[in-house]
Amino acid sequence: MRIGIIGLGSMGQMLVKSFCKSAVISPEHIVVFNRTRAKADALQARFGVAVADSAQAICEQASLIFICTKPLDILPVLEKLTIPREKHIVSVAAGVSISDLESVHAGPVSKVIPTVTSSELHGVSLYTASDRVSSEERSRLFTLLSAIGEVQEVTETNIETATILSSSAPGLIAGILDSFAQAAVRKTPELDIATARTILVETMLGTALLLKNEQLGFDQLIERVATKGGITEEGLRVLAKTLPGGFDELFAMTESKHAALKELVQKQVGKQMDEKE
Numbered sequence: 570m571r572i573g574i575i576g577l578g579s580m581g582q583m584l585v586k587s588f589c590k591s592a593v594i595s596p597e598h599i600v601v602f603n604r605t606r607a608k609a610d611a612l613q614a615r616f617g618v619a620v621a622d623s624a625q626a627i628c629e630q631a632s633l634i635f636i637c638t639k640p641l642d643i644l645p646v647l648e649k650l651t652i653p654r655e656k657h658i659v660s661v662a663a664g665v666s667i668s669d670l671e672s673v674h675a676g677p678v679s680k681v682i683p684t685v686t687s688s689e690l691h692g693v694s695l696y697t698a699s700d701r702v703s704s705e706e707r708s709r710l711f712t713l714l715s716a717i718g719e720v721q722e723v724t725e726t727n728i729e730t731a732t733i734l735s736s737s738a739p740g741l742i743a744g745i746l747d748s749f750a751q752a753a754v755r756k757t758p759e760l761d762i763a764t765a766r767t768i769l770v771e772t773m774l775g776t777a778l779l780l781k782n783e784q785l786g787f788d789q790l791i792e793r794v795a796t797k798g799g800i801t802e803e804g805l806r807v808l809a810k811t812l813p814g815g816f817d818e819l820f821a822m823t824e825s826k827h828a829a830l831k832e833l834v835q836k837q838v839g840k841q842m843d844e845k846e
């Protein structure tokens with residue numbers, strides 16, 4: 570089987586690197602295309618993947634095709650291609666639904682929301698399939714995705730909230746850590762930002778491993794750390810006052826952004842229907 574990747578930005582490059590790193594597929598079975606060719610050539614030089622001259626060439630050379638452009642470029646790119654019916658198209662875009670994809674390809678389509686952390690072979694790829702995907706096609710896709718992290722199947726109703734937890738979260742967590750480190754340095758300037766970063770990154774890693782390997786609930790870990798009447802308890806009290814409202818606002822705002830994006834994608838679908846008539 571040959572897989573194709575169209576669009577080599579953050580996500581397209583991550584998929585190439587992660588598939589190669591995990592050795593789930595050999596690089597010569599990966600064919601890539603990007604609007605700016607230099608990105609494709611760089612991946613070829615580093616990993617030995619094949620480079621196609623056009624997105625159309627990808628459709629001819631690969632049976633499973635990841636489309637990794639920005640959400641508003643997904644349908645316009647697919648629409649211009651002649652895609653053989655048997656090809657399995659996988660979109661990684663937020664805001665583009667299974668039915669949107671079905672409007673531009675008559676064959677199997679899937680929606681996957683990957684995550685940057687898969688380049689470390691950890692993290693969660695979210696997956697939603699259309700009824701057109703056979704169990705064999707689904708299993709081929711799962712083999713690839715499970716090699717670069719966990720796969721979580723979710724409904725389209727749940728995918729937006731889950732996206733925040735899986736794919737936005739690495740960026741959001743980095744934002745939280747940055748704020749945490751900066752507050753530490755504001756409080757104690759002698760503790761420089763680089764030292765604060767090192768402490769936090771190692772602590773995050775250890776925390777994730779403890780939660781995962783010992784199957785601890787968040788409350789159980791909190792209990793282990795927060796000595797009764799001790800220091801951590803005070804910190805947790807502050808977080809309980811400030812964080813819930815902040816996270817509620819975060820989900821409300823990201824939901825609005827998803828809604829605005831879906832509206833723009835729907836306009837593209839409508840335009841394409843009008844042009845067909």
Ligand SMILES: NC(=O)C1=CN([C@@H]2O[C@H](COP(=O)(O)OP(=O)(O)OC[C@H]3O[C@@H](n4cnc5c(N)ncnc54)[C@H](O)[C@@H]3O)[C@@H](O)[C@H]2O)C=CC1
Nearest residue numbers: 576577578579580603604637638639640661662663683736
């Ligand atoms: N960045 C992330 O962590 C995540 C992104 N996504 C989704 O992945 C998609 C891509 O996001 P990023 O990689 O962050 O964006 P990006 O802007 O880094 O990459 C987009 C790439 O597509 C290429 N491109 C644009 N038009 C093209 C065309 N006609 N033919 C071939 N290549 C073309 C661009 O040259 C660029 O390399 C988005 O739809 C986003 O919703 C999903 C989960 C996580």
Ligand SMILES: O=C(O)[C@@H]1CCC=N1
Nearest residue numbers: 662663732733736737
């Ligand atoms: O921020 C974004 O729009 C993309 C989708 C999820 C993570 N990154």
